[in-house]
Amino acid sequence: MRHSDVPIRASILLGLPALITRLGGHGDEFLAAYGFDEELTAQSDAFVSLRQMERLLEEAARRFEVPDLGLRMAAQQDLQILGPLAIALENSCTVGDALECTSRFLYVFSPGLSQEVIPDPLGNPDVLAIRYASTTGTASPQSVDYGLGMVHRVVTLVNGGGFYGLRSVQLPHPPLAPEAVYRAHFGAEVAFDSALACLRLPRHLLNVRVSGGNELLRDIAVDYLESHFGHGEVPVADLVTAILAGQQGPDRPDLAKVARILNLHPRTLQRSLAAEGVGFKDLVDLVRRDQVRKLITTTHLSFSQIAVQVGLREQSSLTRAVRRWFGTSPSRLRRAASDPP
Incomplete structure (x- = not known):
């Protein structure tokens, strides 16, 4: 396998054809030009090439003049695009449990992606960071915006849909859209050309209970992930x-x-x-x-x-x-x- 062939679940492209159509294009035809079928995105067990998906995002952003495409894609998604991992996240006991579960099983969504909780890169002992990265060592700017935007979306959802105290955001590339667009999306200050792609959040958030979490369902979901994927x-x-x-x-x-x-x-x-x-x-x-x-x-x-x-x-x-x-x-x-x- 070449690193361009590392897979990612096709659900990552859910909503992209409709978004392209709203922008004045033909979403299904655009996907087809890259070898993707819109029906494929709805299949729970379908995978596409991670590198090809990144190229698709970059070309769509350029052709339809939507520099915040990655952020728009993240804003419209819900946990269900994560497949079986979504059940484990929704039923975690705390936000910290949900993040730990994501770190353990994100490879089920794609072995080309990684997420981990790390010490605050700015050295604040009351702050932690969620680091998002590509295991291939490279990632396109739009895919980074989409990926970190999805991490922000997941934390927001498991926190009950409200503001979770995000301190700031770090991105490893220059702003693709006006900085105000990034601040509006994340609800926090955003630093660009940073060493990492990460969200800085208060340490106490890890202990916040997940509303509606069911420990039994979470254990069943984790058992399923451990036994069916590897x-x-x-x-x-x-x-x-x-x-x-x-x-x-x-x-x-x-x-x-x-x-x-x-x-x-x-x-x-x-x-x-x-x-x-x-x-x-x-x-x-x-x-x-x-x-x-x-x-x-x-x-x-x-x-x-x-x-x-x-x-x-x-x-x-x-x-x-x-x-x-x-x-x-x-x-x-x-x-x-x-x-x-």
Whole structure:
């Protein structure tokens, strides 16, 4: 599986054809041009390509001149697009339980998405943050707006539909629409070009009871999720490879960080990879080899810069690795790529 093929439930596109039609287009024809069938979005067990879905959102926003498309999509959704996960969320005891459940089982909706509660990135001890991210290491701006907007929508709904005390929002890209549109959507200040995509909220919110929650129904839903779904449905090695490929530089994820992104214990991740006949270091080496070949043959970066880019400590390490992978030196590999056939 290439990272462009990581799946996401087709329900993510619910309401998009109608929205496009209201904007003056033909929603069903627009989806069909990308290989999507509007009827597919209503099927509870249908999946589409995550990367193709992101391209669809970006093109729709551009073509129909609606820069806040992701926010509009989030505002019109309810929990039911999450499929079986929705029952567990609606019947959680507290908001904190609902967030923990989402972190555990978001892969049921898509193995390409991740959500976790983290310490406040601004250092306030009375504040926590809900971090939303793509496990592929990349995400389009519209899909980030849609995803974090959905997190905001879910927290609002499990909190009874009212304001839950959102302190501020951080987004990793420049504003796609006027900043006032973002403030109106979230009801809070929004910071752009941040390191993370996250919602900052009061710590005490985790203990707020979910109105109408039924512990028995929640336990039944969790048992169903645990027994019917698993990371085994998507090769774990493919997910790890996608994460590593999307994280270049000296601070690329180690085993513990990748396990956290996938909501797995590091030993569980190791066992899952072993069951597929591969080790974590093997995948690191595979991804690094592909990145080195591309950087050497398609860029003019110095070899020391390339070494840093792929997480090697020094240029001599790069030279040894290139000889092991390709049986030649970095300079000869670059020269061979530039020589005419």
